[in-house]
Amino acid sequence: MTTKLETLEAALRNTLGDHISDLTVALGEVTVVVKASSYLTAMRNLRDHADLRFDEMMDLCGVDYSTYRDGAWEGPRFAVVSHLLSTSHNWRVRVRVFAPDDDLPVVASMTEVWSTANWYEREAFDFFGILFEGHNDLRRILTDYGFIGHPFRKDFPVTGYVEMRYDPQQKRVIYQPVTIDPREITPRVIREENYGMK
Structure with a gap:
């Protein structure tokens, strides 16, 4: 007897x-890892084939593999990972596609297959810089429109490049270089010599 996963x-x-x-x-x-060249066709087959019927896209996200396995990863840097659900068969699948070019990561958009891909793809573009060919409104969704870079890339600095603050003299929000001073934070327990002694 075959199990559900084997089927x-x-x-x-x-x-x-x-x-x-x-x-x-x-x-x-x-x-399932699919080839970038046949990503759109494969996803349509996953949705439309009677044996599969993955009618819902539950999630789509970008992944930066540049530091995966402590830098031992030798494959493409950027991937798009989707989680699909078949309500008629009650099963799920994870689909991964790698962008063939690390300098300009591009994969096909899934907005014509599942409308829910719209905002997910905008988020992956915003955070990872992954472009979705065929997306009709690919713009930032969570960072500011003037934001420089893609904050979820592994090479993006933790502090960012600029910070935003309200300037009371100019009566507007301004951008300025980051002013965070690095410092060592020592817990109070270690700082106080007599902590916990009676």
């Missing part, structure tokens, strides 16, 4: 075929 794995392999770069089953979850 899903077989259906994925049969439906996606050559679109799959890798398929793993671990910890009760199925992860």
Whole structure:
């Protein structure tokens, strides 16, 4: 007797075929890595094929692999990971696609397949700088419109480049270089010599 995961794995392999770069089953979850060149076709098949029917996109996010496995990662730097749900079959799948160019990461947009991809893709663009080809409104969604860089990239400084503050003389919000002074914070317990002694 085959398990539910084995049935899903077989259906994925049969439906996606050559679109799959890798398929793993671990910890009760199925992860499919699809080729960037056939990403849109594969995702349409996942939604429309009767054996799969992944009718809901639950999540989509960007990933920066530049420091993965302590820098031992040798594959492409940026990936887009989607989590799909089939309400008719009651199963889930994780789909990963790697952007082929690290300097200009571009993958196909999924907005015509699932409308929920719209804001998810805007967030991945905003935080990671991943471009989604075919997205009709790709602009920042969580950072300020004048923001420089992409804050979830591993090479983005923790303090950022600029800070924003209200200037009472100019009566407006202004940008200025970051003024955070690095300092060592020592817990009070260590600072006080007689702490805890009676």
